[in-house]
Amino acid sequence: MSEFSKTNKISNKNPIKTNVKEIFELNENFKSMGEKVERTIEVQNEYVHKLKDMDRKKVEFSSMVSHELKTPLVPILGYVQMLQKEELLGKLNEGQKDAVNTMIL
Numbered sequence: 001m002s003e004f005s006k007t008n009k010i011s012n013k014n015p016i017k018t019n020v021k022e023i024f025e026l027n028e029n030f031k032s033m034g035e036k037v038e039r040t041i042e043v044q045n046e047y048v049h050k051l052k053d054m055d056r057k058k059v060e061f062s063s064m065v066s067h068e069l070k071t072p073l074v075p076i077l078g079y080v081q082m083l084q085k086e087e088l089l090g091k092l093n094e095g096q097k098d099a100v101n102t103m104i105l
Contacts, residue, residue, distance in 0.1 A: 076103075077104075080100055080103045081104070083100050084104075
């Protein structure tokens with residue numbers, strides 16, 4: 001239409017063919033972009049799944065390590081508390097008291 005207004009003549013170009021070709025190319029590009037977005041979403045979902053699995057394993061590991069560390073420390077703490085009671089084992093000298101108090105903290 002713009003060519004007619006410039007020259008007052010109808011162009012021999014077929015605007016329908018040009019538009020169909022352009023629409024076809026746009027459609028192909030749109031499909032290609034859609035496929036890329038789908039692949040990106042799939043990759044993201046895989047990463048999310050892996051991260052959730054790693055987080056679950058981290059929590060399990062932390063729980064297990066915490067339990068394994070606490071188990072032997074509980075009796076040790078009990079023995080240290082017994083050392084503080086003079087009626088059980090007698091009086092401690094200052095160096096021994098400092099050592100016991102350090103273990104309690």
